[in-house]
Amino acid sequence: MTTARSPLRIGPVRRFTHNLLCSIDIFGQPLLLKYTRNPAEAREEIRGHARLARHYRVPALHAHLRVPGGRLLAYERLPGGTDRGLLLDLLNASEPSSDLHAYMDRLTTAYREVILSTAWPTDPANVIRKLYWERAAPGGRLDTYYTGNDFRVADGLVDVPVSRLGSYALNINGRRHHLDWATTLRRLRAHFATAEPVWAALTQGDPTDVNLAHPLAWFDYDTAGMNSIHGEFTNFLWYASALGGWLVPAYNPTAFADHPATFAHAPANTPELRRAFIDRTTSAIHIDYAPRLSTPRQAVVTAYWNQLVRPVADRLWPSADLANLLRPYLVMRILGVYNLADLAPEDRLVLIARLAEAMSPAFNPATYFCPLESPCPAL
Template sequence: MTVRPLLRVGPVRRFTRNLLCPVDLLGRPLLLKYTRDPAEARQEIRGHARLARHYRVPALHTHLRVPGGHLLTYERLPCGTDQGLLLDLLNTGEPSSALHDYMDKLTTTYRDVILTTARPTDPTHVIQKLYGDRSAPGGRLDTYYAGRDFLVADGLVDIPVSRLGTYTLNINGRRHHVDWAATLRWLRAHLASTEPVWAALTQGDPTDVNLAHPLAWFDYDTAGMNSILGEFANFLWYASALGGWLVPTYNPAAFADHPATFNRVPANSPEIRRADVDHATSTIHIDYAPRLSAPRRAAVTAYWDRLVRPVAERLWPGADLPNLLRPYLAMRVLGVYNLADLAPKVRLVLLARLAEAMSPAFDPATYFCPLESPCPAP
């Protein structure tokens, strides 16, 4: 007779400042989450309760104050090595029928809940963690960039970012212009606006590691009334840049249970083909090849066509959608990683992406999918 242990503890994983640990207690699968920030723990509990009314989430069994923080005990959904997340459906060579079905369920759920709960909302009643808080005085924009200058790309383009505005950027044959200081001022001012924004009940940080397969939602400290445009920008940027390229490069520990992620990094990493400065014409030439794996292109295309476009047509009929998305995208480009701390080639690509996002010709449908395999035009 096999005796099942009363308690089995799995490996502890660190995600940002939080610790996660799978536990089997009397044969019951649980997930323990330890967070040090009391305010974040309270928001997680409130966010879970709000989200549970509209989305599938694992049950929250208990939450306790413990030395140094809070411990939350969740139902643990089935998972394993390279399985259990949207991420795993993206870590394949080609889009699967499971991915197509998943994206259909994801976008249908989001579309229904967003259109049901959407309303113009005072910014003080919108979750601000990923946007307003980061752009506010003392937030990430200040922490990363205030009073700091750095080169566009050491050894490639030895121009300080403070002087970007005095140069023309020729990126893949198209002319762009970015004034670094003016961009930061504009971003701070835009996200500090007191004008109502369209908000809806969402998870707020829809990454491919916060979305379970079968479909469920994890991580609730940003759950609640979120800017709908911020929700869109978050998913699109994570799916097209962070999840397949930047996060596995700079935070590999987050993918310890999903090692197939690392096999797909080359398929999602841009390649710089030219980077030089023509001082005679004050022009910086940057040619790069954007790359995005076929499953990620399929996910982004489905999200754009089945969620972003129909919601935008209902809430912002006739509006300039690229212009509406721009500040949220720029904040994701600048406010996740400190560009000054990244490798020169990575920094160069991100500054090029920022320039493209700030351009009057910015087209999200081609921006989030490589031009070699464009999304359908909006």
């Protein structure tokens, strides 16, 4: 006697930022349902998916419909499971595997071809603005997080308000820096308020290790379209070197419910704050920290830089200073993802140190994203 199999199987519901995801099987067809409360974001996702599908591998979008409180999108569900199915899972290892190297070859080749064939100086009004321009605009994240909010650099460690940082020299790992908080915010807003054309190309826009499937495919499309190439590069590099292995597991652990190996590898990607103190006699703040990055993440950053950033830059901006091109996007990623005031004092202090290093005239992105205390392959 055989038992009839249910035509409908429903998996657990997962929350990612403001969206809900749920895997289902209907008559043996695997689907991924995405519930989005914001109708404008749902429309952008649908349009972004159509744009991306012309150039990149994406799961099929089978249907989308209005439901109470939002919109439901039904995607083809790619193979995956606990600790498998994402670039993240290749990074959650002690050493970089041959699969990871092959994956980065495919990823950088796909991006290089599409970026170089679609790149064009573009009016900033016509690029995807969500992750950079909107956050810098009046009423955006910079205002929401920091306007009228004068918090301490690191409670109990460096009890100096960020508004007074400019009055101190910053001695970070033995190197002298300077950071004026108000000036940094003002310059960042001004950069994203100009009408000067930006180099843009057709990309997914938010290339994190949870938005990239293994085997290679792209997820999450509400920022897909003509994106700033500099923003695309910076987003991947900062996520691979800081957010994905350190900050997101610490402050948004539910995002990794199906990838618990992330937490076992977090210590290998979490900077160690060794000491921090104020020397009142010299008006100097001393911060010593040890950057950490696992060898798989080092390999990814190195491959991305050598096989994508450098070749594209050599073709499109052969005489430009990449540090100046990438700096405003990096500063926005440091300040505009998490509100620094909400972070633990040690994490906040390390990020302020990283911000000062990014603002330095000596900022070198080729080494910044691959910490010097981690023996990176030559960039």
